[in-house]
Amino acid sequence: MQAKETGKKLHIDPEALLLFLLITAVGCYVRFVMRNIVAGDYKMFFEPWVATLRQAGGGIKGLAAEFEYVDYTTPYLTILSFISICPFLNTLLLMKMVSIAFDFSAAFAVMAIVYDRTRSQKSAVLGYGALLLCPTVIANSAMWAQCDIIFTSFVLWSLFFMLRKKPAISMVFYGIAFAFKLQTFFLLPLYVIFWMKGRVKLKHFLFVPLMYLVGMIPALIAGRDFWELLTVYFFQAGGLMDIYALSHKFPNIYQLFGTDAFLIEYADAGIYVTLAALMAELYLFARKQYAFHEALILRMGMLLTMTVVFFLPHMHERYAILVDVLAVVYYFFEKDKLYVPVLTVLCSFAGYTVYLAQNNILPMAVYTLIFLYLMLDHGRYVACMVRGEKR
Amino acid sequence: MDEKFSKFLTTEYKMGKLMIAPIDLLLLLATVAFGILFRSKVFGIVYPGRDPEAPMASYDVFLKVFGSCFDLVLAVLCGIYTGLITGRKLRGYLIYALTFLLPVMVMSSCMFKTGDSVYLSLLVLFLILEHFRKKVPAAAAYLAAVLLQPYALLLLPALPVLTGGGEKSDGRKGEAFLLPAASALAGVLSCFLRYGMQTGFFLIQSQQVLDTVRGERLLSYNAPNLYQLLGPDAFVSEYTKAGIALTLIVSICYLFWTAGMAKTGEKYSMGAKLFTAYASCMLLSFIMPGMCERSGYVGMLLSVFFVMLYPKYCYHAIAQVILCFMAGAAFFREGGWFHSPAYAALFQLLLILDLFCRIKKEIFATEEVL
Numbered sequence: 001m002q003a004k005e006t007g008k009k010l011h012i013d014p015e016a017l018l019l020f021l022l023i024t025a026v027g028c029y030v031r032f033v034m035r036n037i038v039a040g041d042y043k044m045f046f047e048p049w050v051a052t053l054r055q056a057g058g059g060i061k062g063l064a065a066e067f068e069y070v071d072y073t074t075p076y077l078t079i080l081s082f083i084s085i086c087p088f089l090n091t092l093l094l095m096k097m098v099s100i101a102f103d104f105s106a107a108f109a110v111m112a113i114v115y116d117r118t119r120s121q122k123s124a125v126l127g128y129g130a131l132l133l134c135p136t137v138i139a140n141s142a143m144w145a146q147c148d149i150i151f152t153s154f155v156l157w158s159l160f161f162m163l164r165k166k167p168a169i170s171m172v173f174y175g176i177a178f179a180f181k182l183q184t185f186f187l188l189p190l191y192v193i194f195w196m197k198g199r200v201k202l203k204h205f206l207f208v209p210l211m212y213l214v215g216m217i218p219a220l221i222a223g224r225d226f227w228e229l230l231t232v233y234f235f236q237a238g239g240l241m242d243i244y245a246l247s248h249k250f251p252n253i254y255q256l257f258g259t260d261a262f263l264i265e266y267a268d269a270g271i272y273v274t275l276a277a278l279m280a281e282l283y284l285f286a287r288k289q290y291a292f293h294e295a296l297i298l299r300m301g302m303l304l305t306m307t308v309v310f311f312l313p314h315m316h317e318r319y320a321i322l323v324d325v326l327a328v329v330y331y332f333f334e335k336d337k338l339y340v341p342v343l344t345v346l347c348s349f350a351g352y353t354v355y356l357a358q359n360n361i362l363p364m365a366v367y368t369l370i371f372l373y374l375m376l377d378h379g380r381y382v383a384c385m386v387r388g389e390k391r
Numbered sequence: 392m393d394e395k396f397s398k399f400l401t402t403e404y405k406m407g408k409l410m411i412a413p414i415d416l417l418l419l420l421a422t423v424a425f426g427i428l429f430r431s432k433v434f435g436i437v438y439p440g441r442d443p444e445a446p447m448a449s450y451d452v453f454l455k456v457f458g459s460c461f462d463l464v465l466a467v468l469c470g471i472y473t474g475l476i477t478g479r480k481l482r483g484y485l486i487y488a489l490t491f492l493l494p495v496m497v498m499s500s501c502m503f504k505t506g507d508s509v510y511l512s513l514l515v516l517f518l519i520l521e522h523f524r525k526k527v528p529a530a531a532a533y534l535a536a537v538l539l540q541p542y543a544l545l546l547l548p549a550l551p552v553l554t555g556g557g558e559k560s561d562g563r564k565g566e567a568f569l570l571p572a573a574s575a576l577a578g579v580l581s582c583f584l585r586y587g588m589q590t591g592f593f594l595i596q597s598q599q600v601l602d603t604v605r606g607e608r609l610l611s612y613n614a615p616n617l618y619q620l621l622g623p624d625a626f627v628s629e630y631t632k633a634g635i636a637l638t639l640i641v642s643i644c645y646l647f648w649t650a651g652m653a654k655t656g657e658k659y660s661m662g663a664k665l666f667t668a669y670a671s672c673m674l675l676s677f678i679m680p681g682m683c684e685r686s687g688y689v690g691m692l693l694s695v696f697f698v699m700l701y702p703k704y705c706y707h708a709i710a711q712v713i714l715c716f717m718a719g720a721a722f723f724r725e726g727g728w729f730h731s732p733a734y735a736a737l738f739q740l741l742l743i744l745d746l747f748c749r750i751k752k753e754i755f756a757t758e759e760v761l
Contacts, residue, residue: 201393257716257724269433272492288481
């Protein structure tokens with residue numbers, strides 16, 4: 001059903017509203033039943049971090065705490081620090097609630113993107129529901145208490161504004177996402193294409209470091225060293241925490257030839273393979289003239305992000321969440337491609353199952369082959385579009 | 392300013408005889424830079440059983456650098472050949488970049504140090520010279536490749552089509568067999584040089600070192616072929632003899648088929664030629680016993696050219712690259728294959744079936760003669 005717009009006033013479709021309320025209720029219920037699941041990461045990292053922040057006084061003061069090991073940036077540590085002094089509920093529930101709030105933010109972003117494209121309130125609500133009930137999104141926040149949805153939701157809002165041709169606001173959101181997680185950079189090649197195609201100006205990219213600097217302010221107030229805060233990501237990129245395997249339960253190329261051999265050499269070489277693959281793709285996308293439409297943008301985004309996580313060493317189960325949400329959005333642009341979100345989420349969720357349930361039902365190499373098939377499918381679609389052929 | 396800059400990057404300028412855009416130059420230069428950095432990361436890897444802490448012999452360093460230089464030569468030749476057969480320079484640039492940064496080639500030059508890019512360069516040179524109808528230099532390049540590495544012989548059954556198509560041969564079938572016969576002779580000579588004369592020629596010596604590392608005789612040394620499905624260590628002597636006989640008869644049949652094609656004197660498309668060559672390499676390396684992890688390189692390279700003409704079959708090239716790398720990685724990995732090599736062999740078999748049952752029909756359907 002199409003939205004009825006008279007002037008600038010939007011009439012809400014009662015059916016869409018009912019659907020929205022139902023989906024929201026189901027989304028909340030599913031998350032509620034998972035509230036007591038405790039993942040290993042919480043016991044190993046989050047609980048000690050929150051305890052350290054609490055010992056240092058919590059709130060802004062807590063950010064002055066000295067950690068044995070922490071690889072999160074100031075914005076998320078600030079959230080944790082405030083959680084540490086919150087008198088209501090326990091830490092685990094509070095952490096999950098923060099992530100769940102961003103689940104909704106991401107779902108609203110998808111709703112906005114889909115509505116912008118289809119002008120159908122029902123489709124928009126279905127988009128909202130698809131993201132809210134996406135298994136990896138639920139598992140990430142409600143089961144694992146991870147925060148990947150925070151940066152993902154900002155990236156989705158960034159894409160929304162980019163598709164609306166508002167590059168400055170888009171880059172502000174992209175910058176906020178970057179301030180939360182380095183994984184935001186998995187999608188950076190797409191923004192380079194945006195620049196090559198004139199959708200965004202070089203000056204807009206300044207919002208990325210600017211937002212990162214703004215995010216550092218609470219820790220600076222607490223008295224942390226500026227340089228140390230600035231180089232968190234360098235520490236993360238060159239960190240020694242993940243070097244015991246080339247892939248951490250993620251179905252990428254290393255699952256085919258071994259995640260346990262030549263850990264240093266293959267890991268270093270893998271970075272150059274990733275750069276080489278990205279270089280070839282960027283060259284192809286930037287060199288040619290073609291119609292740059294939304295479905296193509298989403299496919300490009302998925303292909304570039306998948307290229308990164310497929311070849312980059314030390315990838316974790318959760319790192320394809322950006323691809324998952326892009327696949328969900330993409331379905332509402334080309335509805336005959338249901339296999340794209342289904343297979344993408346299936347591959348991604350395989351890693352979650354191995355980590356959360358210690359249950360390896362199918363060998364990871366099977367998911368790697370499905371992931372590779374999806375990459376090929378995206379590659380063929382994008383190559384056809386770039387060549388100006390119809391599919 | 393942004394628009395001007397992005398336009399500058401993609402606008403073509405005349406450089407000598409070539410029209411080239413700054414972004415193309417960037418790709419060419421970045422490829423070399425990344426290629427060097429990539430190789431430097433795996434430069435220190437040594438053969439299994441050797442002390443990784445021990446300083447590398449200057450001889451080994453030389454072999455690795457030599458192989459890497461030829462990787463670049465191979466990449467340039469592949470780029471040129473792709474540009475020639477597709478008529479699209481962009482694909483040429485891309486293939487140049489991808490070949491130089493191909494993990495399989497990096498593994499060959501910097502880990503195996505067997506300099507496979509030398510004979511592969513000669514093979515691509517042969518294809519380029521054939522493209523320009525320079526028959527004698529092309530034959531010389533091919534024979535040199537066979538002398539350096541008998542795996543070049545995998546191309547042998549396709550030679551009549553590769554060298555004969557496009558020219559009227561007046562029904563002289565004997566000519567079609569001339570180069571294959573000479574190649575077979577060169578192959579025998581190559582094997583004799585390797586294992587009979589203990590020559591000091593460095594690449595061959597390197598191969599001998601590799602052979603001694605293996606320690607045992609198998610039907611397949613990590614190559615994802617038929618013998619991985621049968622079990623590479625059972626009935627080695629019997630299966631080897633039977634396998635060689637099977638390979639010979641398949642090669643002869645294939646040779647007669649391609650010679651028959653060449654005899655008609657009709658002009659075959661480049662796609663049909665490359666299909667014949669690629670299929671020959673796939674088939675022979677699948678049934679020939681004693682193949683090693685590097686036996687798939689010729690087929691891999693041909694698959695890349697083939698998919699440049701038919702992008703919809705790109706999965707073939709990707710699968711070949713992955714299978715070649717998996718096989719190579721199994722040699723260096725403690726404990727061999729990460730998964731059973733039978734899966735890889737089965738996948739290879741499916742690709743061969745796809746080639747002969749589906750792709751062949753589609754490609755030759757457009758040919759005038761068949």
